[in-house]
Amino acid sequence: MFFREAIARALREEMQHDERVLLLGQDVGSFGGSYKELVGLHRQFGSERVRNTPVAEAAMIGVGVGAAIAGLRPVVSITYMDFLMLGLDPLVNYAAKVRYKTAGQLHAPLVVKTTAGAKRQGVAHSQCIEAWLMGVPGLKVVAAGTPADAYGLLKAALREEGPVVFVDHKRLFPTAGDVPTGEHYTPIGRAAVRRRGSDVTIATHSYMTLIAVEAATRLAAEGISCEVVDLRSLLPLDLATVCDSAARTRALLTLEEGQPACGVGAELAFRAREQLDGLRIARVGALPAPVSSNPVLEAACIPDVERVMHAVRHLLIP
Amino acid sequence: MKPDAVELLRSMMLIRAFEAALMSRPDHGFQLLSAGEEAVAVGLCAALTADDQLLCSGRSIGPALARGLDPNLVMAELLGKSAGPCRGKAGRGHLSQPAAGFLGAHAVVGGNLSIAAGAALAMKLQRRPGIVACIFGDGACGAGALHETLNIAALWQLPLLLVCDNNQISVSTPRSEALAPQRLSDLAQPFGIPGATVDGMDVLAVRDAAQRFADRARSGSGPALLECVSWRFATHSTSTRDTRPAGEIEAIKARCPIKRLTAELEATGHLGRHACEQLQRDVDAAAAAALRFADAAPYPDVSEVLTDVY
Known part of the structure; x- marks a missing residue:
């Protein structure tokens, strides 16, 4: 569907x-x-x-x-x-x-x-x-x-x-996926793990979940194992699911399409660090510029798979 | 049974006495007083029934008492006591008691207009008998909210009575510097909504016009805009200085809606001197009792800072 x-x-x-x-x-x-x-x-x-x-x-x-x-x-x-x-x-x-x-x-x-x-x-x-x-x-x-x-x-x-x-x-409307035929409700305030991994946790939401999963797939070829958490609910945030994952990986990358300043990742990473001493954190979001309709400038502004891969590699440098 | 003119007088006097009692207190808090503008809320509420809902701006004391809320509970709310209908969380700016027909105050200028239209839409779709009335100031007439709401109310023929309490000044800015239209009720005209301007210091004129529009809305004929030209006695709020010359304020107070109705009732033999004095004693006693009630009530427990958020 x-x-x-x-x-x-x-x-x-x-x-x-x-x-x-x-x-x-x-x-x-x-x-x-x-x-x-x-x-x-x-x-x-x-x-x-x-x-x-x-x-x-x-x-x-x-x-x-x-x-x-x-x-x-x-x-x-x-x-x-x-x-x-x-x-x-x-x-x-x-x-x-x-x-x-x-x-x-x-x-x-x-x-x-x-x-x-x-x-x-x-x-x-x-x-x-x-x-x-x-x-x-x-x-x-x-x-x-x-x-x-x-x-x-x-x-x-x-x-x-x-x-x-x-x-x-906008980019999700034409995407397809399984939807159970029976009626169901997704509880608000509960994140979902989209891909299991052990080296880094990527916490993201909405369309960027697709970008994160693709980056994780390509990083696996380099021997880097990413766990992808789809937040689904931003308020309230499911800190428990993110911290369960980050407690294992000891590294958290937040990814959002919007501005990272005072963004979803800023809030999430701060709260995760309050719970997990020594957690390595990094965030990826749009560049600090308006999003142009120009194809070159739009693509340059918002996060893509390459930027996520680069940020993950950088985060994992000891 | 509609309240007769003596009841309207009593209602206006209660508001005046209530506010005087509140202002006698050094800890009265941040208030916007209705003194001088009592006839607008009282005249409007005389045209409303128990099925209806009233919304108003942050100048809410007059509308709340005119709608029949218990003065004890209102005073408790204004002074932040948990015996208030909103457990002291709302204060004057957001006072409400929906079960008493008072969806209540919203202290963003013009912010209550579309909310009122939505409540009217719910009443219409659920085929309930009531209408929604919304009091707002002249300050809201320069905002897009009024024009957006008029358009939707007209398109959807909502049972909505918009009442502009035009006290002719926004904090310190006179309407002549803020609003181009000469008659604010004319703002309804392009939308095909009937409008009228009445003397907001004449409670009977307000009541009669409100009754006409309320009947019309009740019968399914849609919204109306009633402008009531009034005069504010006090400063915008208890923390605002008054920039109007003293002579101007004295002239404004000479237009008092309470004095005006009292004189009319005495001249026509409907109210004797003795009965008038008794009315004053009654409302003064009610105001004093409200203060005693509020004083005896506790503040909310500090734990309530986190209750009813979600």
């Missing part, structure tokens, strides 16, 4: 289970989502529950939050994660805090689904800003790297009591 189909399947099942689930966003209607990841939902559930919206991200997340506190379970689709910035006020100032500030009188079971990552679309359609959200108490943030997790994490997000940001990736 393709990644994009796994998303549609998760939404279809949850909309069948629970009439409170509705989908709001730009081009979510008969168009079926910008990456065909919502195909068939409008036809099945109609325009009351699958609602095209104006180009107004701030209001759409606000409407989603308001509907959530009043008894619905909205999914708000923000086409590009870059545009999530327009909706951060209702997400961060309201949704993430409403349970706390009302002492549990209200909660906001909202899913914001948004698409990150570079695919030749330029400086304001390419960013991975999930790390920005990791310091917001009250939010959960998940990012699937496989079709099975896209399905399982989206379904789990729709059963949460509070707001969840579900981050997918």
